[in-house]
Amino acid sequence: MSQSRQLAAIMFTDIVGYTSLMGNDEEKAFSLLKLNREIQKPLIEKYNGRWIKELGDGVLASFPAVTNAVICAGSILQACKEIQNLELRIGIHLGEVVFENNDIFGDGVNIASRIITLAKPGGICISESVYNNVTNKKGISTVFLREEILKNVKDPVRIYEVNIDPTAISEIMIDTEEQDKPVTVFETIGKTPEKSVAVLPFVNMSNDPEQEYFSDGITEEILNSLSHVKDLKVAGRTSSFHFKGKNIDIREIGHSLNVHTVLEGSVRKQGNKLRITAQLINVDNGFHLWSERYDRDIDDIFAIQDEIALAITDKLKITLLDDEKAIIFKNPTENKEAYDLYLKGRFYINKRGPAMKTGLNFFQQAAELDPNFVLAYTGMADAFSILAFYGILPPHLAMSKARQNAEKALQLNSQSVEAYTSLAFISTFYDWNWAEAKKLFLKIFNLNPDYPLAHYWYSYYLSAIEGNNEAAIKEAKRTAEILEPMVPIAHHILAMIYLNAREFEDAIRQSQIAIELDPNSFPGYRGLGLSLACQHKYTEAIEALKTSVIFSARTPWAMVELCWAYSLNGNKKEAQEILDELLRRSETEYISNLFLCGASYFTKNYDKALLFIEKAFEDRDGSLPFINVWPLCNFIKEDHRFQPYLQKMKFPNRSSVLSTL
Numbered sequence: 001m002s003q004s005r006q007l008a009a010i011m012f013t014d015i016v017g018y019t020s021l022m023g024n025d026e027e028k029a030f031s032l033l034k035l036n037r038e039i040q041k042p043l044i045e046k047y048n049g050r051w052i053k054e055l056g057d058g059v060l061a062s063f064p065a066v067t068n069a070v071i072c073a074g075s076i077l078q079a080c081k082e083i084q085n086l087e088l089r090i091g092i093h094l095g096e097v098v099f100e101n102n103d104i105f106g107d108g109v110n111i112a113s114r115i116i117t118l119a120k121p122g123g124i125c126i127s128e129s130v131y132n133n134v135t136n137k138k139g140i141s142t143v144f145l146r147e148e149i150l151k152n153v154k155d156p157v158r159i160y161e162v163n164i165d166p167t168a169i170s171e172i173m174i175d176t177e178e179q180d181k182p183v184t185v186f187e188t189i190g191k192t193p194e195k196s197v198a199v200l201p202f203v204n205m206s207n208d209p210e211q212e213y214f215s216d217g218i219t220e221e222i223l224n225s226l227s228h229v230k231d232l233k234v235a236g237r238t239s240s241f242h243f244k245g246k247n248i249d250i251r252e253i254g255h256s257l258n259v260h261t262v263l264e265g266s267v268r269k270q271g272n273k274l275r276i277t278a279q280l281i282n283v284d285n286g287f288h289l290w291s292e293r294y295d296r297d298i299d300d301i302f303a304i305q306d307e308i309a310l311a312i313t314d315k316l317k318i319t320l321l322d323d324e325k326a327i328i329f330k331n332p333t334e335n336k337e338a339y340d341l342y343l344k345g346r347f348y349i350n351k352r353g354p355a356m357k358t359g360l361n362f363f364q365q366a367a368e369l370d371p372n373f374v375l376a377y378t379g380m381a382d383a384f385s386i387l388a389f390y391g392i393l394p395p396h397l398a399m400s401k402a403r404q405n406a407e408k409a410l411q412l413n414s415q416s417v418e419a420y421t422s423l424a425f426i427s428t429f430y431d432w433n434w435a436e437a438k439k440l441f442l443k444i445f446n447l448n449p450d451y452p453l454a455h456y457w458y459s460y461y462l463s464a465i466e467g468n469n470e471a472a473i474k475e476a477k478r479t480a481e482i483l484e485p486m487v488p489i490a491h492h493i494l495a496m497i498y499l500n501a502r503e504f505e506d507a508i509r510q511s512q513i514a515i516e517l518d519p520n521s522f523p524g525y526r527g528l529g530l531s532l533a534c535q536h537k538y539t540e541a542i543e544a545l546k547t548s549v550i551f552s553a554r555t556p557w558a559m560v561e562l563c564w565a566y567s568l569n570g571n572k573k574e575a576q577e578i579l580d581e582l583l584r585r586s587e588t589e590y591i592s593n594l595f596l597c598g599a600s601y602f603t604k605n606y607d608k609a610l611l612f613i614e615k616a617f618e619d620r621d622g623s624l625p626f627i628n629v630w631p632l633c634n635f636i637k638e639d640h641r642f643q644p645y646l647q648k649m650k651f652p653n654r655s656s657v658l659s660t661l
């Protein structure tokens with residue numbers, strides 16, 4: 001018995017719909033199986049692969065080089081396009097396997113067999129081990145899908161979708177003469193998905209400017225419906241809203257958002273009458289693919305939204321699954337006044353700052369009118385979570401109410417991505433239950449792999465909790481460069497992830513992008529100031545952080561960071577003034593005790609600092625999960641009096657990424 005253990009690229013393929021075909025036309029099914037064999041065998045040999053065996057309508061093959069396996073998969077799919085009814089799925093994994101005589105065994109085979117089930121018809125899915133070897137290959141583009149828990153596999157596996165440019169295959173083959181080398185560089189793929197759309201904010205044509213929330217709400221509901229269609233790439237809400245009120249050419253918008261089509265429209269609301277116009281435009285040539293006008297009563301608003309969403313998917317030739325149709329057709333509430341209040345709530349909460357409390361009030365009113373209105377509860381969960389995160393409400397109060405509302409939403413709709421995202425946030429920044437947080441993030445990405453807010457929080461989790469800078473950067477880059485390229489906060493979060501990884505130049509560059517997108521961005525100036533301070537450029541850092549304080553309306557978060565920069569530069573008087581202001585304000589409003597701890601330490605009030613950090617732990621302060629990476633908290637790792645508090649967090653095994661500045 002000949003047996004050897006080695007590293008190999010394992011490829012599984014199977015025929016889409018073969019079982020059904022076998023039941024309907026056995027002769028045709030066998031003919032298709034033969035054609036499949038005739039296509040695959042010579043191609044596997046051409047790319048130095050080894051045909052292992054057939055498993056029903058599936059084929060198992062191995063390759064000594066990862067790139068060869070991926071190119072072979074692309075060549076097979078290309079060849080299948082010439083054969084009617086022959087459509088494959090392909091999964092590829094790089095791992096250790098055992099070759100025994102003419103067969104192959106091991107976890108590597110098991111993982112590849114599970115990955116194939118995640119590929120869409122005519123698609124290729126790969127594991128991260130494969131991704132690391134092909135991400136820098138010209139002509140091969142990859143997109144991260146989600147982290148998946150596979151059956152009989154201990155650890156979650158990161159899954160990517162791969163596309164191959166047929167015209168570049170010959171050039172790629174030249175590269176495969178060299179040995180495949182693992183790489184860790186993440187690159188944004190610029191290829192625009194064929195089935196992709198951006199929904200621009202519908203224009204309010206009513207005489208009353210206060211009806212702006214209504215037209216925004218129409219846009220949001222169409223976005224929400226389309227985002228559940230798995231084969232359709234939908235530009236994120238905030239990216240689309242970046243173009244609100246701006247007279248910009250459709251081609252430029254399409255290029256910026258990396259989409260092939262753009263939906264734009266208008267809303268005129270007078271009393272109980274609605275006129276809504278919508279048109280779907282091809283970005284490449286500016287032609288209208290579809291347009292429609294709706295003159296209806298306000299009671300028909302949900303039907304109009306459904307019609308628009310389904311018309312778009314029809315024009316983009318999307319085949320909807322039954323569960324996706326159900327999502328689009330499901331009215332969020334039959335109470336029109338409750339829905340109106342919900343739209344107002346979203347309008348105000350998206351403004352952030354003090355307006356969030358106004359938005360929260362509208363959500364509460366909506367829930368009172370319709371106790372079964374899921375979106376009202378997820379709105380409240382979002383509002384309370386963000387109010388706690390920004391230090392506007394005490395964590396015990398806000399997080400408790402956020403949890404209650406998220407759980408209420410899940411009782412009404414067990415598939416609410418928004419509710420699970422709130423719970424993942426609470427598990428990370430309040431419960432400090434790292435295992436539960438990870439589990440929730442994976443569940444969210446399985447339900448909707450493109451929900452931007454979940455990716456924001458997950459990149460923070462990877463960086464601050466697990467200390468996995470490489471994975472955190474990949475996550476944040478995908479959000480900033482693919483999902484939300486026009487959103488300032490996406491670039492700010494990427495900047496903070498770079499900062500945590502001590503990649504300060506990259507952090508500065510991303511902060512500058514955030515500022516370019518929004519010149520009044522307090523987070524953008526915050527990231528810029530912190531990065532400059534870490535490079536000992538204190539004068540420039542202070543100017544940036546002073547701007548952050550102004551644009552944030554003197555939020556304590558921004559102020560304590562300015563206090564830190566003052567202390568590094570020897571500006572004792574200015575640092576003390578900030579501490580004094582925060583102490584005065586703490587008498588009448590909630591101020592994070594971790595912020596008070598930092599400001600006290602930077603002004604050498606060490607006893608006060610110890611008192612405040614103790615209170616921060618009593619509060620379960622939302623910033624505490626950052627103490628291992630936030631540069632302001634370096635003293636907690638360096639001063640023996642504070643080090644026990646770092647141990648209290650019980651972080652998973654990880655190495656500290658920031659040393660003394």
